[in-house]
Amino acid sequence: MKTLNTILTSILLVFVFQTASFAQSTNITETFKEHFNKTVQEVQETDDADEKRAILNESFDKMIHAIDQIESKASLTEDETAMLDSYKLGLTEKKSELNGLDGFDEIMDEDLDDFSNFSQDFIEQANRTITIGVTTALLILIILLLL
């Protein structure tokens, strides 16, 4: 009986350890996609253009801030940093276009729903994935930043 307990306990420990390891390789782009999907739903549920604009601005800011946090807190390779920078550049451009900055014309009020779809299309585009592993603690931080 003692041997059986030892075997079962060992298996359980290995299982717990491996589960923790797997969590560390969670893909962060999925987290961003889920976050922005909620943003698009919120934008399209309101009729107030100022509110739509505020929701989009806040969402872009949160994602950009989350990337800044990853870059400052995680140990990243050169490729991972380049991927994140490219992703951040795209988000920054969308925010500039929304607000008519950096050479863009401001998005008209009546186009805000379409612009939110355009931004979601961009975020979910086929090449938009960041294949870096982050620690569980950092992933939780990112999710909290996006809430």
Added chain:
Amino acid sequence: MRYQFLALIILTGLIYSGCSHTSELTGDNLQADESDIDYSIVYYIHADSDYLYHTPEGEPIRENSEVLDTAFKVAEEALTGEVFIYYQRPETKFLGLFPRKRSRLYHYKKSQLVNTIKYRHADKKESFLASEANLLREIRTQNRTDEHQSYFLFFGHEIPPENGKGYHHTLPDIDVNTASFASGIQNFLHSDEDRFNLVVLSTCNNGTPKMAELLMPFTDTMLASPQNLHLSHFDTEAITLLEKEPGVSSMKLARSMADQTYQRLEETIQTTITLTLYDLEEVKPYIDTLASLTSSNQTSDRFVQFQDNVDCSAINPFEADAYQQGVEMWYKPARFGRQSGRSTHSGWGCKPAAQ
């Protein structure tokens, strides 16, 4: 004592199953129809990465599952052909110890599912597509008609121009890049003299001079996107033309795929649509010149490598007319963004120059 014995049996079973790389799920044991096949189609559907997207209603769709559904429909209608569907899913371990075989190969012959093989990659640093090509060589039909046609359809994220570690989320050490892709699909061909009639790259940013140059020895035509292909999704129902119009040309079939895809995307998305069909025999006279011209403008800057392509004509002293032979384009500019004003496209995609 009885429990110890049971635990030992379970462990032995797990170790044994973990050691094998493949196993047959359903050998339907149908009477093998040994008559000749008219065509072979390979679907490679990559799901070992982030393939989450949302419908306009906000509903999540994961793991390229819609592409898999389409592939099954095509396979079930392939009355005179053979269809191989690879669904490459993340590799995991049971209890963190025993590798599971989560990827699948569905083998259809003359519209019948004759085999479902579950497999995993034993060598975590193998050449790209090596396991898949080995499986195909073991089970494919040898009897072919003289007019036999071969198609290879790849669904995934952008195949990067170089490096490509981490393309598979759970197999990060397999190099996936344009060169490893080209050499990888070569192993699916029947013989050294064999060629694909069409290679479809259902990815972003792979309609490039370099990809065309690399695939030219192995395929007659290539359908790809020089810039964005939303959600990596070419519509492929048009393959059933092989049944409806036996002997249909790969160019005509690819045009039907592009037409259908363009119509769907035009109605639903706001980002750029760029679909290009390349007749590589027509492209051949100038492809080396074009590839060297565009590569001389490329940079090893990693930041640029991870950016979207731009139209090659935007970054070079580029005479677009000189590189139009054999190129058919389906293009619609984005509704917003910096490239929303561009009304035409050369059909060739290049990485932007470093700032």
